[in-house]
Amino acid sequence: MTKKKKAVLEETETITKPAAVETVSVEDLRSSLEEIKTYDGVIGYILRNSASAAIDLKDPTKIIDYAILSSSALDAGEELSELFDLGEFKDIVVEGKNIKVLSLTDNENRVSIFLEKDADLEKVLSKLRLS
Amino acid sequence: MDSELYSFALKNTLNEILNVCPDITSAFMFKRDGEIIVGDEKTPEKTVMRVADLFDGILEKADAIGGFKCAVINGSMGRVNVSCMGEFYLVTVTPAKADMNYVNTLTNVLIPTVLKLLDKIHPAPTKIAPPPFEVETETPKVEEPEEAIEEPIQEITMEEKKEAVEPEAVLPEPPVSQLIVENLGGLLVPSDTVRIDNAVLTQWNELYNEREIGEVEIETFDGKSTRCKVKPIKDAKYEGKGIIQMPEKVQLTLEIKKGELVRVKPVIE
Numbered sequence: 001m002t003k004k005k006k007a008v009l010e011e012t013e014t015i016t017k018p019a020a021v022e023t024v025s026v027e028d029l030r031s032s033l034e035e036i037k038t039y040d041g042v043i044g045y046i047l048r049n050s051a052s053a054a055i056d057l058k059d060p061t062k063i064i065d066y067a068i069l070s071s072s073a074l075d076a077g078e079e080l081s082e083l084f085d086l087g088e089f090k091d092i093v094v095e096g097k098n099i100k101v102l103s104l105t106d107n108e109n110r111v112s113i114f115l116e117k118d119a120d121l122e123k124v125l126s127k128l129r130l131s
Numbered sequence: 132m133d134s135e136l137y138s139f140a141l142k143n144t145l146n147e148i149l150n151v152c153p154d155i156t157s158a159f160m161f162k163r164d165g166e167i168i169v170g171d172e173k174t175p176e177k178t179v180m181r182v183a184d185l186f187d188g189i190l191e192k193a194d195a196i197g198g199f200k201c202a203v204i205n206g207s208m209g210r211v212n213v214s215c216m217g218e219f220y221l222v223t224v225t226p227a228k229a230d231m232n233y234v235n236t237l238t239n240v241l242i243p244t245v246l247k248l249l250d251k252i253h254p255a256p257t258k259i260a261p262p263p264f265e266v267e268t269e270t271p272k273v274e275e276p277e278e279a280i281e282e283p284i285q286e287i288t289m290e291e292k293k294e295a296v297e298p299e300a301v302l303p304e305p306p307v308s309q310l311i312v313e314n315l316g317g318l319l320v321p322s323d324t325v326r327i328d329n330a331v332l333t334q335w336n337e338l339y340n341e342r343e344i345g346e347v348e349i350e351t352f353d354g355k356s357t358r359c360k361v362k363p364i365k366d367a368k369y370e371g372k373g374i375i376q377m378p379e380k381v382q383l384t385l386e387i388k389k390g391e392l393v394r395v396k397p398v399i400e
Contacts, residue, residue: 012338065194073202077204078203078277079185080185080211084156084157084178084206084211086210087209089205089206091205092205093203093205094189094199095201095202096197096297099196099197111230
């Protein structure tokens with residue numbers, strides 16, 4: 001295959017990828033997260049995919065701890081779903097004595113939302129399902 | 132309380148829960164260090180170990196959220212619940228359609244109740260402590276007057292004698308230490324006295340309720356033994372090295388020499 005042909009092929013592949021859809025999806029997700037952040041008891045969120053990451057937390061000193069926790073939770077959730085034949089992994093909620101974390105994946109996006117222990121988790125989930 | 136007793140009680144509780152709640156497809160408990168406390172027969176040990184391993188990462192960082200309380204993993208066909216119950220973590224796996232209120236009521240009420248009961252029944256520490264010496268402390272009271280007054284033995288009744296003898300029966304078995312022989316020489320060195328680590332002597336002393344250990348029994352691996360007086364090692368360079376300093380005469384008696392290993396235990400009389 002000549003270099004020119006290869007370049008054209010790669011270009012075509014890039015165009016045929018649902019890049020626009022994905023961008024919309026990420027944007028939708030981000031706007032949903034921005035709205036969720038205004039809910040009572042929501043501390044912040046971490047949104048990550050292979051290309052970018054967005055972190056919005058009230059207490060920036062805890063970013064690293066929260067990021068590691070969210071990553072561990074998602075990894076554990078995905079593996080446990082496989083281990084126990086739970087079907088497609090939906091989400092994992094890790095509840096601490098003060099804070100709870102909701103982590104889920106949406107395509108290649110990994111989302112974690114941090115909430116105070118009494119915050120309305122169902123409201124957050126509904127909003128995310130609608131987005 | 133030892134973990135065997137916990138396991139036994141929890142195993143029964145878990146079996147009962149599984150009997151009344153067939154929705155639970157898998158249930159087990161583990162400790163933070165990965166030790167499996169109890170598990171159902173269907174779940175392989177490997178799976179339990181993997182779960183413990185996966186949760187280790189979460190538990191490590193759970194301080195950031197005030198410490199781990201519980202976790203729920205939702206899949207399209209089922210869910211996994213992990214609850215912290217003191218030092219244990221209970222894992223239950225249920226299908227998506229399971230009545231979670233019922234399952235949670237059973238697991239989150241029954242198991243903590245059983246754990247509390249176990250703690251109340253057996254509040255003993257996990258490690259087995261050396262036996263207490265309540266009776267032994269009374270021994271000097273019985274013996275001292277005997278020596279001081281020097282009354283004839285006949286005047287002590289059989290019952291009193293028993294009382295005086297019985298405390299010996301509760302003394303723990305003398306601990307055996309394996310030590311390396313080192314020469315002990317010099318002009319003023321008594322030929323019937325060996326020297327060992329002060330730390331070992333202190334341990335024995337504490338074990339026997341501050342009773343002074345004046346003699347030890349030394350046994351070689353060939354079966355030869357002798358009894359000697361004992362004192363702590365003076366030379367700092369031999370301290371904490373598992374050494375017994377032994378005069379030549381004792382070495383000759385035991386037919387051993389420097390560098391050989393001997394068993395040493397305190398003489399309790």
